[in-house]
Amino acid sequence: MRRVTTPFLSRRGRVGLSVHFSVAFASLAGVVQLVLAVQPGAPLKGVRTLTSVIALSGLWAIWRSMPRYSAERQFKQSGFSVVVRVGDLFAERADLVVGFTDTFDTSIERGDIVSPRSVQGQLLSKVFRGDVTTLDSSLLASLRDAPTVAVESESSKPRGKRVRYPIGAVAAIAHEGRRYYCVAYSRLGNDLVAKSSVDYLWRGLGNLWTAVAAHGHLDPVAIPIIGSDLAKVSSLGREGLLKMILLSFVAESRVNLISRQLTVVIAPGDADDVNMLEVQAFLDTL
Template sequence: MARRARQIFVRNAIAAFGGISAVLQFVGQLFPQSFPDPAPVTAASVAACVLWGIGRARPVTRVRQEFRRPDMTVVVEEGDLFEQAAHLVIGFTDTFDTVPESGLVISEASVQGQLLARRYDGDLPRLDAELDAALGAVTPVAREDRSRKPLGKVDRYPIGTVAVLGTRPRLTFAAAYSRIGNDYVAASSVEDLWFSLNRLWDTVSRYARPEAVAMPLVGSGLSRLDYLDQDSLLRLILMSFIARSREGAVCRELRVVVRPADLERVNMPEVAAFLRTLASGVDRA
């Protein structure tokens, strides 16, 4: 049993036992003559508490919440991002680097590395050509000297830039939410991520409003947002999407796809409660 599951089991089993004990004591005081032998009652209570704790500790792998005004659905689920029947959001750095370069610039295991392998079949020239076309109307804010950044691309684009790649029904929204240093270390901040998400929703609204969009838990990889845990990052993404949706529909469904390795670090029951609270607040507004 995973650590979080053990904690949930123990917490709920103890709480259930305390509740049952209080009820039994109350009933025993009211009906002292007819109260049954405590031994089997205690055994049954312990068994019930264990079963309750096990049931509550079962891992939740999918949370779904419907919203009104506008009508939309938010899903948080464990899975493989690239198996989603939806448009995808992929995080990039401000240089929109694509070359793995033995993992120094772009890790082949990263979501961006998987984009090249699985949506472009490793065809780097095609990916770069689509990026160049999508960024053609965007003016770089700086250009690095090749001697200072020997690997990768040198044009830097504004944080929040979104390049729309591919064709329907499988668009890819390449969103720059982090800066890559000349040491090839990517860095971002809460402010950069929040700003980038707002720009992302604007673009998604223009291209995919009636459709579903899937995205990973951006910021949990190599973008150096280490001071936010997965739960905090997820809530930031959800709040950004719902806040922007109150201004106008962004898309029919947003799916945040959590890697199986990260699921233990996301409290899915609390995510479900958080989404219910947001939905009730939106519906009352």
């Protein structure tokens, strides 16, 4: 069963409600006191006025604390911005990040090597229009100078690709005027089950930003919450993975400018798993 995030019930949500209520109540009470000081006979005394002030303060607090579907922050000194929003990754006007396994498998034919519903599967179907040969050629061309760590035998891995690249390997490919950064953050077992970890993901993110800085010309980049789908990093939920991506990008960008804007795109079906109030507060601390 999916956990629905209720911002008002979280600790930060309760604190936010309290703060907004207190500010509104103090402001309205101040206005009432000012009016009574200027016009002592004004009809602003009694329980009705107090009830009205409390009600208006409560409505203001709820409105200010309502769930949002985006969060953002401008890092003016460093010259970049970060946006987090719910939407379609492939609709973004930016270069895209796509998660891969260490074998850079691409086949979605049976759905057991690469799931058609994964971002990787959508890259093949939406961008390359099912042309797996062109996608494979682009990946191989980008990885031609990358080291390999193993080559599986046909008996050990009967299906799919058999050359293994290091975790964190990045293939930067261009197609129809846009760049795609294909980062290997998980290992595909010979049983065709992908597994990842916090260490794998952190290593992949570090290499990813290096590749973006080298190839991206500071162009906008969009990334999904990698590590949350089939190759799950089990110790972190979607919100934790999102914060990890943000922390990695901002930390690296303070040392070396990578992109003028990073957009982290949350799939609509995953929106309930991310509390945007928490994300905004986290961004504000970076």
